Every structure is written in structure tokens, then in C-alpha cells.
Amino acid sequence: MTDTARQRAIEPVVEGPADRARPRLDIARWRDLSLVPVIFVLGVIGFIVSPAFLTEDNLIGVVQQSTELGLLVLGEALILISGRMDLSLESTIAVAPVVALWLVLPAHGARFEGLGLLPVWTAIPLCLAVGAAIGAANGFLMLKLRVNGFIATLGMLTMLRGLQVGISEGQSIVNVPESFRYLGKADWLGAPAAVWLCLGLYAIGGLALAYLRHGRALYAIGGNPEAARAAGIRVDRITWIVLSAGGLLAAFAGVLYTGHYGSVAATQGNGWIFQVFAAAVIGGISLKGGRGTLFGALTGVLTLQLVVNVMTLGGVPPLWNQFINGSIIIVALIISRYASGEKQD
Amino acid sequence: MTDTARQRAIEPVVEGPADRARPRLDIARWRDLSLVPVIFVLGVIGFIVSPAFLTEDNLIGVVQQSTELGLLVLGEALILISGRMDLSLESTIAVAPVVALWLVLPAHGARFEGLGLLPVWTAIPLCLAVGAAIGAANGFLMLKLRVNGFIATLGMLTMLRGLQVGISEGQSIVNVPESFRYLGKADWLGAPAAVWLCLGLYAIGGLALAYLRHGRALYAIGGNPEAARAAGIRVDRITWIVLSAGGLLAAFAGVLYTGHYGSVAATQGNGWIFQVFAAAVIGGISLKGGRGTLFGALTGVLTLQLVVNVMTLGGVPPLWNQFINGSIIIVALIISRYASGEKQD
Amino acid sequence: MAAVEQPTAVRARRIVKRFGPTVALDRAQLAVAPGEAHALVGRNGAGKSTLVSVLTGMARPDEGEVTFSGEPAPRYGDTAAWRAKVACVYQKSMVVPELTVAENLYLGRFPGSGRIRWPELREAARATLAEYGVEVDPRTRAKDLGVEQRQFVEIARALSFGARLIILDEPTAQLDAGGIDRLFARLAELRAQGVAFLFISHHLQEVYELCDTVTVFRDARHVLTAPVAELPKEDLVAAMTGDTAGAPGVDSRAAVRAPVTRRRAEPGGEPVLRTEGLCAEGAFAPLDLVVRPGEVVGLAGATASGNTAVGETLVGLRRPDGGRLAVRGRPVRTGSVPHALDAGIGYVPEDRHRQGLVPGRSVAENATLTVTDQLGPYGTVLPSRTRAFAQRMITSLDIKTAGPSQSVSGLSGGNQQKVVIARALAREPSVLVAIRPTAGVDVKSKDALLGVVREVAAAGSGAVIVSDELDDLRVCDRVLAFFHGRVVAEFDSGWTDRGLVAAMEGIAERDTERATERDMAGAPGGARDATHTGHQGGHDGTGGRTS
């Protein structure tokens, strides 16, 4: 039977199967590393423009300045991976500390007058709780009322910023208790505590996404929520938790920010959300969900911060600062796109 | 495998329920009207807080204030419908007039010194050309280099704003030629020319989207680019045209803005892009592409502007202004979600 | 190659197409004569769909050339020009979900110039679809359509624009029997007008029925082209699989078939699945269903008969309006997938793209999505175990993939389906609920997959197959036929195609009439009676067995 079949074949099969399916295991890994060449190029430029670039002081400075943005990006990355977005993180970083301090600071005696309802040591837990509650409120809007997440969190952003202005009367809060400032300004083992904390949280997050079932579930939820649901993943519940975690991380970023800069700035986080998205997306996280790693997001943060650092060291004229900043971002994007060899969309 | 298809189908099928999807005929229409109740509620509130609300002066004022934002939203809506996004519109509205004026204004004699290369009457065409060129550049980044559109246009936003600051040295340009200002300040038939122009462009856009094959193609491209390509639609070319049209509309908004406010402000359009997205999305345009109408987008713009108007008339205390603004947006979103009866995502 | 070229509608020569390291087409060739109905067959991942993309201008081949009627093909990227030469129904859904049916039908080629006249267009769309027996309002959005209706929209689009060459990539995979019949009738008309077809299907019977010539691809290469009439089915299968003298293929089929005739559900065993009065308003009437260990129960029904809804309710995707559900005697909370899963209900969804796969994630991750709790201690998921687990699945289901870490998006359609089945089997379910489990799966794999279902049953679990494919239902011990949400008949394993099809289409044959009437009368016990009597062997005559 087969013989006749062979005969009828117009052309005989000449060669055995070629290298038909050599595993290209690591394309996903490559994508995560696509900013590494960019960082390298920035490093070389930094080294050329100023000898100060490679000093320990400068590099630690860059990393420390990245911590608060980094934590926001961490939260946003988790949210984006699970297919949602939260713009309000930019306000949470400010309003959570303000609310916490408002509850704990004494009602009289300083420029900013709180309610003095709770002991001072509760400030940090309160702040984190406020952050988580904001995330949960976003979750309520998106998951229960099923309204559009972009607008809901944009409304939240405005509302929370307004709440902060209302409570603080637009002032920075300077009389921050020492306990609240500690984490943002302490040094541990020769580097700022904030750096260790931020790296630690990234590591925990990265490990959870790679090795925990609930972490891995985020990719499924972001990639195809219906398939995730059909596979028995509690999509809504996990999304809700992720949104709360995002708020919590933003609140924690607020604690570090407050310690780092010595006060709750009135404009704390103002306009950061673009940076947050930029860092996440340039680091390989998809706005459509289900794709990206925290390592990539971290390289995104460092890239953005290095650009600022190198430009400052290079003495770019202030008037053209922004222009060059934008150009570098576009060039970095193109480099990373060709380094990863993948089309983006 | 012994059965035959013939056997399987013995007789013509008595087709199942034909009404499987009949009842929801006009849901798309409803969705476009979902902000109408919101506008109505805002109107009632406006009427209650101040008798001035319903005066012709006030209402025309609201519409006029909406024109520049409205044109940006028109451009962004087209781009979003075809499944892309362009953040740089917020800079285009300022940089296009600046570049145009830089090319036409005399090199000496005024505070802002141009190059005086071209006659003054070319200012408006030049401005529009610059806008279209910026859109085309975005198209090049997204369609040829295939980099991520969000970051590419975010980089563009920063770069163009920087270009504007660089050229204008951060100043507002006050010595704008009268021809350039005319459209933004003239009155035609008792209403500002800008209002007629804006409504006209919306009408043209709306009709094109509804009745022209290239207009319809935007929905196909945004809804499923692969299917559009398979159907013989020139996806890349049309996307490119839409991006350029978006830039052009933003530049035209810049012309109107300049006339309306009397100068090219240094901060023209600063921070508008959020408003643009908010108006588009609250008006029913999907960030994921392929969905929404220009009528919806227009109601979105009016809603946002009415909120500001009503709050001003109501004399909201300045400290709580932003808070209330945010809350109203969230409430409006919830109302429109229930008015349309559709879950959003 | 022949020295003298016959005129061809389309000819592809020495096409090479690579996806990264995967060679999807290796110097493949194909020629379709004008007016010919040409079949293209091959196992999953043989490169059929890739060739279709090349022939329709959707993919640029790395090497090789395509000609239409002897002229070179249009420039790559100018899809509009390609559309003038060839129309196509792709394997992947190519509708725009947000647009209306009418618009999807005329996508990219609105008639006339100037403005679009919607009312006329809708009327034309309604008429066109009516030819295929699809009665939907043309203003419905495509995403609100059922799978089959959506498929017909795509078919109608390809067929209705006067192309002289039409490519159909597994058009029947989503259609029920009636639909296939209507499609074939239409194709016959077009053939009479001299239109050429390239037809891809895993239902070899359809190939014999429809086509003149068949081309077989295997492992990215062209293997054989022959007149259908001269090629017995065994040879065709052998050419596809590369086996000598058809031995393993036949063996595996025998292995699958054997239990069908041999096995009997042992009566008296504690049922693995039992429903009492399970009902969903507007979808299906109260249903009492009992599945015993070792038993495979088929829920047969055409489009919108409610059988799919039953399946989705069993797995917790739909919340029923009433009734109870128990697995191995333990009640299961309805309407919750995690509870159903924990209780031991495995699920193969109907639409793998919508509910089955997470695109962009690896095969391993997709295959282990339901068992992440078993891949490591303390809620961890160890990559080594994941890989090992996935590798086992790949081997046992014969999934053609570059490895566990390949992205599922890069698999061929049939292999994607296998990944979805792997996902359901991963938990070793007590009951496997599979909706059209073999959609788009090649002959050999189909037998293998159904064999797997039988094995699951043989190991003491139960299985429910929701399908209208007789091949799927053939492995069942018992088949319930649904019509308009009700069980209208129950068949024991010895059913004939004719009887089952008749029941599915609501045409009560003599023997099924009684059951139907009883059910329609709304006696709550009707379905239960049928079930009870059914599993005892159908001796009392309620089973729709025709003789």
C-alpha cells in the first residue's frame, strides 16, 4: 500500500527531517535582558562624561533615588501582569502617609495638626493599611461595579490627591515622627536601608511570580482571564489581592519617600505615574497583561534613573534637558527592541 | 471513521432559536448615549447651584472651552479606535505652533525671535504640516521600527516638549500674527468660530467612521488587525494616515488655543493627555481598540468640562476642589456604566 | 516536476518557512488545477495552515514562489491584491468581534464606491447568511454569535465574492452535521461554476466526499499527491503518519474501538457523577444524570441544543438555576470552577482560544495550569517538576512541540487542542467533562485522545463527552441526545448514526418518539427515567436504538 503511495508522490522525500525543532528555550529570558545593553551604553557614556559616575557614592545614589519609583513600579508591574492598571498609585504614595500622620500626630503644637487618635508607633502600619484599602477600593470599582479601570483609577488619582491637599492644606508635613522616617534614611551595611528593602521586595516578588502557584496565576489571569477561570483560578479574588498589594507597596514607597526626603512633600509623587508606566513597559511588561518579569521592570527603573544621572553629570544645558531626555528614551527603546529581536506592539 | 457526513445530516436542520442574539440590537447605540444621563444630572445640579448655569453665555463658554481639548480627543479617538495610542498629542498642540511661528516670525525686533524664513501667511499651513509630520514620525516608530507605541509616544511627548522649551526658551510667544489668531478668537453667527469648526470636524469624522469604507476600516483594524489584514485592508498604511491625522488635529487645536488664549503659552497642553484619555474612555472608546464613536467622545469632553463649570459656579472651596472633581468623575463613571447596562473592562 | 506545465489556479514551489528554529514548511509544493477540488491533509503541525498563510499573502515565505494562473503572486503586504486572487476561511477565527455580522461579511470590500448603504448591506447580508441556514440579525455583533454561526459568517464571506480559488482550512471543525451538509451543498454549487478549492480537513471522509485530488503533507514536506479515487483510506492515513502498512494507526484505532464493544459500565458502582434536577433557565430543562465509574457518557446535540450548557454547568462555569450536583456521593457547590475542580471534575472547553489557552505562555505552564498545587511543597511550583510533568503529557498525548518551554501560540491548532486536554487530565479527574474534545485534531491523534478518555474511564473515573461528532460519541457507553434543552433520547452503545442524528435534529423516529413525548410533556422524572433505564442496557426500549 505504502509503496503505491510513494510512487504516486510527485517528488520523493529527499532528506530526513532537518533541525526542525531545536528548542529555543530562552526567548523569554532574552526579552528580560533587553535593557542590559542599554544600561551598559549609558554606563559607558556616564564614564566618559564624568569620572564621578563610577564612584560608589554616585551609583548608590542612583539606586537609592530609584527605590521609591521602584516600589511603585513593582506594584504596577504586578497589576499590569494580571491584566489591570492602576493610575492612582501616584497619589497613594502621598495620601497614605498623610492620612496615617493625620491620625497619629498631636492635635496641637506643630504646623500640621493631626487628630492624635492613635499612638505614634502605629503610623507605619496605618500607612500600609491605608494603601491596601485604596487598592481594595479600586478593586471594588473594577471587580464589583465593573467600571473601566483606567477611568476609575484616574478618578481615584484626582480624588486622593485632592484628599491629601484637603487634609494637609497643601503643605508639606515636616514634623514627621522619627520612627516613620527611620527606614527611608537609615543605612544598613553601608548602603541605604531603602535599597535593601526595595531589592528584597523585588526578589520576593520575582520569586513569587516564578515559583509560587498564586504568583504564576497572575500570568494566566493577565494572559487570558477566561482560560484562567476555566482552569479553576479564582480570578477576581487574586486580582483583588494584587490591587491591594499594589496600594500597599505604594504606601510603603510613601514611607521610604518621607524618610528619604525628610517630610511628606505636598507634591509627593506628582506626575510619577507616567514614569511608572514607562519603567514597567520599557522593562518588558505588556500593557495588555500576562507578560513581563520583575527583573525587567527593575532594569526599566534603573535605566530611567541613569538617564537623569548621566545627563546631570554631563551638564546638559537646562533648556535642552527635556529634549535630550526624551530622545534618549526613544533611542533606548529602539536599542532594547533590537537587542531582544522581538517586535513590540 | 466509518460514518459519512451524508448519514449525519439526514434532513435539513430545523434551525434553532433564531432570536439567539436579537434582543440586544442597539446596545452599541445605547453605549454611546450612556453619558447623556450624566450630562443631564450635571445640568440639573448646575441649574440648582446657580441660575447663571443655563445662560447662553455660560453654555457657549463651556463649549468653547471644550474645543481645544475636543480636537485632541477627536484625534486620540481615531487613533484609539484603530488600536493604537498617541501620548504625544499633548506636546504637539504646543510645539507645532511654536515651530511654525519660529519659521515665519521676523528675526529681529520682537521678544521672540524667529528665523523669518517664510511669509507670515504660511503659519497655519506650516503648523498643520508640523503636526502631521509628528504623527508620521510616531507612525514610523510604531510601524517600521515596531517599538512599543506607548513608550515611543511618551518619549516623543518629552522630546517635543523639550523642543518647544528649547526653541522658545521657555517663554510664551506673544507676538503672534493676527492671521494665526483669527480662528481662535473670531465669532461666526453668534458663536465662536472654534465651536463651529470643532463641531464640523466631529461631524465629518463621525460620518466618515460610519459611512466610508476607510472609516469603517479603523474599527476592523482596531478590533482584530489580523482579520483586517486578511480581508485586504491596508492596515499599516491606514494606521499611518490616522496617526498623521491625529497630529494634524492636535496642531489645529494648537492654532485654536493660540487664538483663544492670545499667545502660545509655554505650558500649552501640559498634562492634558490624561484629560484626553479620560474624555475618550468615559465617552465609550475602548483603550483596546475597535470600539466607540466620536459622538461618545464628544459627550466625554463635555462631561469633563461641565464638571469644572458646575464646580466653579457652585463655589466649591479651593482646598477640596480636586477631591470633589475626582469624586464626580467616579460617580459619573458609575452612572454611565449602569446607564449603558454593560460591563466595562 | 512535470516538464509541461498544466494551467493551475495556484501553484506553490519549493516553499520554505521557518519560525525561529522550527521549520514549518520545507520545500513544500502544491498545485491546484482550475475547477479542481483539492484536499490537503496531514497530521497536526504538518504545515498545512502555514502553507495557507503563504498562499493567501498573510505570511512571507523564506524561500520559494507562488503563482496564480501562471502569473507571479502579488507583492507581499498588498493583501488587497491577494484577495482578488484567492479567498480563504482561516483555521483561526478572522472575524472582528466588535463589528456587526453584516459588516464582518463585507469586511474590506464594501460594494460600490462612496458612502456605505447600511440598510441594503444588511438585507444582502441577511440573504447571504440565509443560504447557509444562519438566521441572525445582521446587526448582531460577531462576538455575540455562537461558534458555529461565527464560522458560517467566515465561510459566507469567503464564498460570496466570486473568487475563482477558495481555500478552506478546517471549515467543518466547528460545524455540526447540518451545517456541514449545507456547506457542502454550497460548495457543490460553486464547483459547478468552475471554482477551484483547496480543502483542509481532518475528517478524511469529507475528503473522499468532496475532493478530486489529495495532497498529503508530513513533517513540513510534501509527501504525495494523488487522485482521491485511487487512494484507499488506509494508504492515505499511512502517508499522513508515515507508518508502514498502516499498522500503528489501525492498532490504536482498534485499541480505542475495542472497549466500545467490550466494555460495559458495571452497574451498582457508586456513581462518580450525579445530578438531580440540574437546570438552567433558557438553556436546558431539569436533568438527572448519572455517570458510573468506568463509564463514558455522551451528550449529543446540535448547535444551541443545550448540551454545551450542561457541560459548562457541570464544571462550574455556569451557575444553574436549580438542582444538585455530586461527585462520588459528595455534593459539589455549583457555579464555582475551583469547587468543581477540587471535587474532581476535569474540563476540556469548547473554544480553546477563549477558555483553553493562555497565549504567550509556555506549553508547560498551560498544561499544568490546573495542578499548580501539586508541583511543589508549600504552594510553590518547581520548574523541574513542571517541566517533567509537561514532558510526560507531551509524550503521552504526542504533542508536537519544540519543548515544554515553547509558547503555545506557536503550536499548530491540533496540538493546541492537545495541550488543553493535557490540562484537563493533569488533575486525574474523577469525571472528565470534554466539550468537542477532538475539534481540529488529526485522525491518529483523535483516536489517541479518545483512547485517553477511555483510559481515564478504565481507571475507574467517569467521562462526559459533549459533542455532535459521531466519532467522539462512538467511544461512549451511553449517549443522551439533546434537542431544545431536553434529553429526547438515550442510546446504548449499539446506536446507528442515522438514529442518533435524527434524535439530535429533533426528528423523532419511531423508536424515540415515546421518550421525546414524555420529556416534552414536562414530567420531571422523564429524563431521570431515561438515564436509569439507559445505563442498564436499554432493554426496555426507551433507548433510541434502531434496528
Added chain:
Amino acid sequence: NRESDGAGGGKVGIDMPRTDTDFWNSYQQYLEKGIDKGTVSALPLSNSQNDISKLVANVQAFSDQGAKAIVMAPQDTGAVSSTLERLEEKKIPVISVDTRPDAGKVYMVVRADNRAYGTKACEYLGKKLGGKGRVAELQGDLSSINGRDRSRAFASCMKKKYPGITVHELPTDWKGDVASAKLQSLLAQHRDIDGIYMQAGGAFLQPTLALLEQKELLKPAGSAGHITIISNDGIPEELDAIRSGKIDATLSQPADLYATYALKYTRAALDGKTFKPGRTDHGSEIVKIENGLEDQLPAPLVTKENVDDPALWANQLEKKK
């Protein structure tokens, strides 16, 4: 580049708070002039784009490059405190321009008193309107200290001295289009506005004039129905508007003095000089503040009478061109 080695004592780091306003651009031009003259030798200027975290990053980069003194204009006065502490540890003196940091040691604050702006504007309007009428106040951003100081001083002065005047506070985030929209709404409600206080002429002047023109409310000063307008900043366009009678007055925020004295005090700091509270030689007064000293530069009220005074920074600017 710009650095000149005329004077010894090491380099100075200078941060621009932003470059997208006339005011700060003029400031930068004066700074560069001063540096060219060799008052100090500076590292390349940086720009913190109105973002405190960028400011901190820039300052850190300066100190990494060995800056011996730092000139900054922190737009958030709270959040620089820990940076100031760090700089104090490193013994780097800081000259703060335009704003007074809430905490943290500064060598000298060089600024005009923003409260004085608010009060002067209130007094001018109060006098012009005769203590009654209706005034619109185009506020800045409530979370900027300068805006807040102006608003508060204006409000408390109005309340105390001119209770007969109704004030409508319109927060605008320093945005001209927002100001125009809100003013337009207010005009629809109350066409009888008698006065306007613009907290930033740079942002609000043109939009306001364009709106009033459109509404035919722009009557020359002195004629009936004229709306009394006082602005703030002292940019050239404001002076033009005063000359042509479109607006009545402005408070000239001395960009030139900011730059000149910022550099002078930097020089002094590098040379190890110290200052004491008291009147200065340039018509201002140094006052003691919690964390250092503040030189409160004069902010002259510019009206039709003194609009051509060559001492005004905007007039010098025009000469330069």
C-alpha cells in the same frame, strides 16, 4: 563650556527649578551673566523640572562632583530638609532662592516675601475699589508654597481690611486655560467683577486678556467699567499691558536680584564670610529664620507711574536684546 576659573574656591552646583517659564529663564540668563563675569565658577547647571526627587538627585550628583556650594530653588520646601541635613554634614553651604526650606540648615535664603505679594495686591485692589466690590483671584497650585503664601496673605488681608469686598478664589494649578475657563464661568455668574488678582502673570496674563477682550470687558484703565487687574511676576508682557492700560499693576518679582544675590552670597560662603540680621546695602533686610538667614529682597509694585523704571528687571531684559 560655561565654567570660568576667574575666582578660586572651588566649583558651585546650581540647580534650576524649571525652565519653562519666563521668570526662571530670565533668572537663568542673569545667572549665566554673573558666572561669565566670574563671580563664581560653576558646574554645568542642572534642571530639576519642578520635581523634588530630581532636585535631590541633581544635588547628589553635584556633591559627588565635588561642589563646594549649592544654589537651589526647592519648589517643595518640606522635602528638601533631609538633603539639607546631608549637605550640612558635608559642610556644603546652601543658598536657597525663591523659597524658604522648612527645615535643614541654609546659609542664606534669597527671596522676595510671597506673603508681601498677597498683602500688597490686596491693599492695591482694596484702595482702588474703595473697599467694596467683587474680586476674582486666580490662584496657583495649592500645594506650592509660593502660591499658598500669596493666597493666604491675600485672603487674610481682605478679611481684615476690606470685608466689603467679595473674593472668588479660583484654583488653577498655574494653568492659563484652567484660569480662563474658571474666570469665564465666574463671569457668566457675576458679570460685575470689579477686580482681578492674578498670582502669576506669566501663566494667566494672556488668557485673561483674551477672555476679557472676547467678552468686551477690556476697557482701558480709567474709563467706566474698567476691571482693575493686578498681576504678579513683573514679566515684560505685564509691563506692556500696564503701559497700554490693559492692566493696572504688577508686583515685580526680581529675577535679576535673585540671580545676582544668589551668586554674591555663594561667593561669600566660599570665602567663609558670615552675615548678621539687619538692613543691607541694597535696600533689603536680612532676617533671622529658624534654620539660617533670609535676605528679603524688595518686590516693587509696578504701576503706570514707574513702569519705565530702568531698574526693573523686565526693562533690562529688553535692553539686552
